[in-house]
Amino acid sequence: MSAKPYLLRKIISALTGLFLILFLIVHLYDNIFLFFGEEAFNTKAKELLSNPFIRVVEVLLFLSLIFHIGYGIYITVKNKKARNVPYKKIDWQTPFYKRMMWLSGTVIFLFLVIHLQSFLVPYRITGEADNLYQLVVLTFKNPFYTGFYIIAFIFLGFHLLHAWESAFQTFGFNHPVFTPIIKIIGWVLAIGITVGYSVVAIVAYLIL
Amino acid sequence: MSEKKTMRLTLKVWRQNGPQDQGRFETYELDNVNPDWSFLEMLDILNMKLVREGKEPIAFESDCREGICGTCGFVINGRAHGHLHKTTVCQLHMRHFKDGETIVIEPFRATAFPVLKDLIIDRSAMDFILKRGGYISVNVGSAPDANTIPVPKHNSDRAFDFATCIGCGACIAACPNASAALFVSAKITHLALLPQGHPEREKRVDEMLTAMEEQGFGGCSNTYACEVECPKGISITGIARANLEYWRAKLKGN
Numbered sequence: 349m350s351a352k353p354y355l356l357r358k359i360i361s362a363l364t365g366l367f368l369i370l371f372l373i374v375h376l377y378d379n380i381f382l383f384f385g386e387e388a389f390n391t392k393a394k395e396l397l398s399n400p401f402i403r404v405v406e407v408l409l410f411l412s413l414i415f416h417i418g419y420g421i422y423i424t425v426k427n428k429k430a431r432n433v434p435y436k437k438i439d440w441q442t443p444f445y446k447r448m449m450w451l452s453g454t455v456i457f458l459f460l461v462i463h464l465q466s467f468l469v470p471y472r473i474t475g476e477a478d479n480l481y482q483l484v485v486l487t488f489k490n491p492f493y494t495g496f497y498i499i500a501f502i503f504l505g506f507h508l509l510h511a512w513e514s515a516f517q518t519f520g521f522n523h524p525v526f527t528p529i530i531k532i533i534g535w536v537l538a539i540g541i542t543v544g545y546s547v548v549a550i551v552a553y554l555i556l
Numbered sequence: 557m558s559e560k561k562t563m564r565l566t567l568k569v570w571r572q573n574g575p576q577d578q579g580r581f582e583t584y585e586l587d588n589v590n591p592d593w594s595f596l597e598m599l600d601i602l603n604m605k606l607v608r609e610g611k612e613p614i615a616f617e618s619d620c621r622e623g624i625c626g627t628c629g630f631v632i633n634g635r636a637h638g639h640l641h642k643t644t645v646c647q648l649h650m651r652h653f654k655d656g657e658t659i660v661i662e663p664f665r666a667t668a669f670p671v672l673k674d675l676i677i678d679r680s681a682m683d684f685i686l687k688r689g690g691y692i693s694v695n696v697g698s699a700p701d702a703n704t705i706p707v708p709k710h711n712s713d714r715a716f717d718f719a720t721c722i723g724c725g726a727c728i729a730a731c732p733n734a735s736a737a738l739f740v741s742a743k744i745t746h747l748a749l750l751p752q753g754h755p756e757r758e759k760r761v762d763e764m765l766t767a768m769e770e771q772g773f774g775g776c777s778n779t780y781a782c783e784v785e786c787p788k789g790i791s792i793t794g795i796a797r798a799n800l801e802y803w804r805a806k807l808k809g810n
Contacts, residue, residue: 353765354735354775355802423775427733430774432667436570436581437660439634440732442781447732449777514778520800522793 354426355518360419362515364412369508371409372541379548382556386481393471393480417457424450445506446514452507459500466493488552498546505542512537563589563650566658567602569614575670575678581660591651595638596621596628598650615674623647623787626722629729630675631662636726636785644724644787664729668736668772679725681771682739686723688767689760690743692752711749718746720788727782727790733774738782740764741798742790748801758805765802 381392396402440447466487470477477483488494512534516527565586572579586602593601596618603613619627623644630645632638638648653659663671668681719742727738744761747753753760776795783792 351766351770353762353769353802355765355799358775358777423777427735427774427777430667430734430772431665433665433671435631435634435665436662437634438631439639440781441635441730441784442732442779446777446779510778517778517792517796518799520796520798520803522796 354423357419357423357426358518360415361423362518364416364419365511366515367408367412368416369512369537371412372504376541376544376548379545382481382484382548382552386479389481389484390479397472413460417453420450420453443510446510449507449510452503455500455503456507459496459504462496485552485556488549488556491553494549494553497549501542501545505538508541509534509538560590560592561655562587563591563653563655563657565589565598565650565653565656568658568660569674570662571614571674572663572671573673575672579671589650591649593650594621594646595632595648595650596646615672615676617676618646621646624722626724629664629724629726631664631729633660636664636729637724637787641784642787642789644722647787664725666725666728666734666773668734669725669728677725679723681773682723682725682728682736684771685736685740685764685767686743689756689764690747691756692747693755694752705751707750715746715749718742718749718790718794721746721786721790722788724787726785726787728773730781730785731774731776732779732781733777735776735782736768736771736773737776737795737798738786738790738792740768741795744798744801745794748797757801758808761798761801761805765798 378392378396381389445452467480467483471480471483488497513527513531516522516530521527521530567584567586568581569584570579571582584602584606586598586605589598589601596616599614599616606613616630617627619625621628623646626644628645629637632645632648637643637645638652640648640652661675663669663675663677669677669679672678721739721742723739725739728734728736731737744764747760748757778792778795780792783790
């Protein structure tokens, strides 16, 4: 059993998490190109692939994901061990999503596997699909896919709601003036990401 | 004096003969409960009844019974020290419960807090953490003159807010991770805010957080459940402050 202060684990979660949030924002921006038509979207996709900076960041992104997930599991298991006998009756005084990061994390992970399977694998690895626009629109025509997509993003919204605020606390930043602003940004971020991605999915399902 | 309305309660109490025992809930009925009794007085009366019936009384801890020693404490209806804000069990009165109510009583639960008997837990783990860093270096001998070490009023007030921790363990009991972060950070922040705490400033935060880990407490995941249950109202801003102290110590190379 490691006896290093938990903060050393927590900061890895926080730093990789913030990087993943940055990625979510950039990815949402790229998704919006779907509205500009087939050519614009496919050109954007090709452009991203040929950008060497993006390729380097991509490696960083995968490393962040692996560390974020790995430490997430490790922290969850360790924290569960700290209470070997559960309460028979407990009235938690903290919002459910703050206690359920492992659950939202698991749902997001499942989503990620499906997501990479449906887009990254055929477009980037096997090369079955050349027209990414067609692939995306066709995939979202499946109501179950779009449904699960939206559910996953609701979970992600709750994950972010806790994550954003929590990261600053982990860094040691809790300020009478700035912390309430950070909390508001957290809400905007969580709702923005969930609604933003869901809208793109719904538009793809209904209109495109 | 007007006649006070008494209450009838059903109590589901955790009974456990020793650390190795499995433990179970036992249900007791108690009549004529005076609303002005404290929760512990109510248990005293129940225990007298149990003794009269030839049964083993419920083991629980208490000392000052005025909310400042941190000895008492268990979980009442799923809340550490009961549902009343900033209150220890000994200061919780029966008027805050309803007539005919069923009250579930359980010990504080954490791997680091083994149950010794019924509602009594072993909180030595907290002492081990304190030993590792909850001290300062001072000159022995006669007391120094007042004001030899200037302390800004604001800092002494803030330090005092964190020094009010009574070490009852409610924060740990209320934490989904059974983390001692609020308890540990209260001491770190208290001493970091005062010049007297500065000689061991970097060593303290590292040692105490390491000790917390060694004692088997969970890590803080910033759910802030602790702050709600703390009978002294210690703020989670102290956890942020202790985190900052830790990063500061790390950056300084300690």
